[in-house]
Amino acid sequence: MTLAKRIIPCLDVDRGRVVKGVNFLGIRDAGDPVEVARRYNEQNADEITFLDITASHEARGTTLDMVSRIAGEVFIPLTVGGGIRSCDNIRALLNAGADKVSINTAAVTDPDFVYEASQRFGSQCIVVAIDAKRVSEGGEPPRWEIFTHGGRRPTGLDAVEWSRKMVDYGAGELLVTSMDRDGTREGFDLGVTRAISDAVSVPVIASGGVGSLDHLVAGVKEGGADAVLAASIFHFGEYTIEQAKQYMAAQGIEMRL
Amino acid sequence: MTIAIIDYGMGNLHSVAKAIEHVSPDERVTITRDARAIKGASRVVLPGQGAIRDCMGELERTELTGLVKELLSDASKPLLGICVGQQMLMDKSEENGGVRCLGYMPGRVTRFDDTALDDQGQRLKVPHMGWNRVHQHHMHPLWEGIPTGERFYFVHSYFVQADDDAHAMGYIDYAGSRAHVATGRDAVFAVQFHPEKSADAGLRLLANFVTWSP
Numbered sequence: 001m002t003l004a005k006r007i008i009p010c011l012d013v014d015r016g017r018v019v020k021g022v023n024f025l026g027i028r029d030a031g032d033p034v035e036v037a038r039r040y041n042e043q044n045a046d047e048i049t050f051l052d053i054t055a056s057h058e059a060r061g062t063t064l065d066m067v068s069r070i071a072g073e074v075f076i077p078l079t080v081g082g083g084i085r086s087c088d089n090i091r092a093l094l095n096a097g098a099d100k101v102s103i104n105t106a107a108v109t110d111p112d113f114v115y116e117a118s119q120r121f122g123s124q125c126i127v128v129a130i131d132a133k134r135v136s137e138g139g140e141p142p143r144w145e146i147f148t149h150g151g152r153r154p155t156g157l158d159a160v161e162w163s164r165k166m167v168d169y170g171a172g173e174l175l176v177t178s179m180d181r182d183g184t185r186e187g188f189d190l191g192v193t194r195a196i197s198d199a200v201s202v203p204v205i206a207s208g209g210v211g212s213l214d215h216l217v218a219g220v221k222e223g224g225a226d227a228v229l230a231a232s233i234f235h236f237g238e239y240t241i242e243q244a245k246q247y248m249a250a251q252g253i254e255m256r257l
Numbered sequence: 258m259t260i261a262i263i264d265y266g267m268g269n270l271h272s273v274a275k276a277i278e279h280v281s282p283d284e285r286v287t288i289t290r291d292a293r294a295i296k297g298a299s300r301v302v303l304p305g306q307g308a309i310r311d312c313m314g315e316l317e318r319t320e321l322t323g324l325v326k327e328l329l330s331d332a333s334k335p336l337l338g339i340c341v342g343q344q345m346l347m348d349k350s351e352e353n354g355g356v357r358c359l360g361y362m363p364g365r366v367t368r369f370d371d372t373a374l375d376d377q378g379q380r381l382k383v384p385h386m387g388w389n390r391v392h393q394h395h396m397h398p399l400w401e402g403i404p405t406g407e408r409f410y411f412v413h414s415y416f417v418q419a420d421d422d423a424h425a426m427g428y429i430d431y432a433g434s435r436a437h438v439a440t441g442r443d444a445v446f447a448v449q450f451h452p453e454k455s456a457d458a459g460l461r462l463l464a465n466f467v468t469w470s471p
Contacts, residue, residue: 002389002429003385005387006388071271071272075455075456075460076456077412077454097271122308124307124412172384172412197380201380224379226386
């Protein structure tokens with residue numbers, strides 16, 4: 001087996017600026033997405049994901065400008081998510097230099113949008129974000145449901161069934177985030193990661209809850225993830241991506257070093 | 258000198274253009290479907306993304322099929338095929354129920370087996386997405402400065418198998434198949450991976466293309 005597992009740092013951006021403080025050594029402007037992307041590229045990141053949290057529709061042009069500037073300098077895959085609702089949004093991002101887009105709420109409100117987008121642009125650039133929360137009680141067989149609005153709104157959709165459906169509709173990759181673990185630093189929800197990874201043929205990215213390098217290892221080994229996404233452990237300079245890769249490789253995981 | 262990236266409506270051409278501009282700031286890189294501009298260029302890139310039936314269909318619709326065949330037969334003009342642009346050079350693809358391609362190199366395009374397991378019993382995912390090691394099968398000027406086994410970035414479900422061993426420039430083994438992820442003949446070199454997204458190794462390959470004189 002020679003296909004490497006991937007490490008993907010995730011950046012929140014608002015109006016073309018990185019927010020939620022990136023703070024690693026020797027960076028001049030931690031808010032400049034181009035500089036942060038360049039730094040992660042130097043650390044050997046396999047891809048970079050941007051989550052656009054820009055609230056105002058009008059300010060979204062700044063995201064396109066940002067993607068275009070990054071794509072001119074950093075030659076690894078770029079994924080952009082957040083607020084993508086139409087094929088026009090997707091076309092604009094791809095033209096600016098994004099390689100993939102991550103569709104979240106719009107997939108839940110209009111699953112046909114995923115089908116239309118994958119037909120139009122190819123499955124290879126359509127990532128569907130699966131925000132899942134455990135809904136079963138302690139003694140029951142585990143069950144997870146899809147939630148929207150940052151984990152506040154239940155949809156009644158079973159996360160594993162929904163994942164299968166999204167792949168049938170053309171998703172080329174799934175970004176599985178545990179809303180129970182997101183921000184906790186307690187590690188991925190390995191149960192939901194494994195259940196979805198076993199249920200679908202496409203690659204799965206594990207997300208939500210990373211607090212240590214062992215969590216990344218577990219995401220791959222126990223969760224069956226093809227890629228792991230993390231934010232804070234890299235942003236605050238606790239670990240470089242290179243260190244994380246070395247650690248995972250030492251645990252027997254195929255990595256691009 | 259001008260490098261033309263053929264714009265027949267399929268694929269993310271801007272990333273390719275930006276990467277080539279990055280390695281050759283003195284060349285003019287143009288994204289075009291104008292036959293005269295393509296013919297006048299000193300080098301040509303044939304990209305491709307999405308379903309192969311759509312790629313072949315759009316090439317036909319934009320009336321560029323004949324021109325691309327003409328370019329392929331010109332043994333002095335370097336042409337780089339990328340992703341579906343590599344697959345299109347073969348005889349046929351089994352995607353979309355069977356699609357006839359440009360027939361420049363004998364061979365076919367088939368799908369990875371998505372039921373195959375790796376040595377730890379994990380299901381191998383299709384699309385084949387991520388960084389894999391490319392083994393160089395024949396020496397070629399485009400491999401200059403790139404070690405065999407170097408990783409490049411892939412995202413695809415179908416792959417090329419060339420009939421003629423002389424055309425197979427590089428390969429990967431995945432899901433029980435040997436995929437010829439780099440193929441070449443005369444002034445044509447084609448890759449399944451995305452050099453424009455493969456960090457330093459990819460940029461080196463593009464730099465080699467820009468200076469290649471077959």
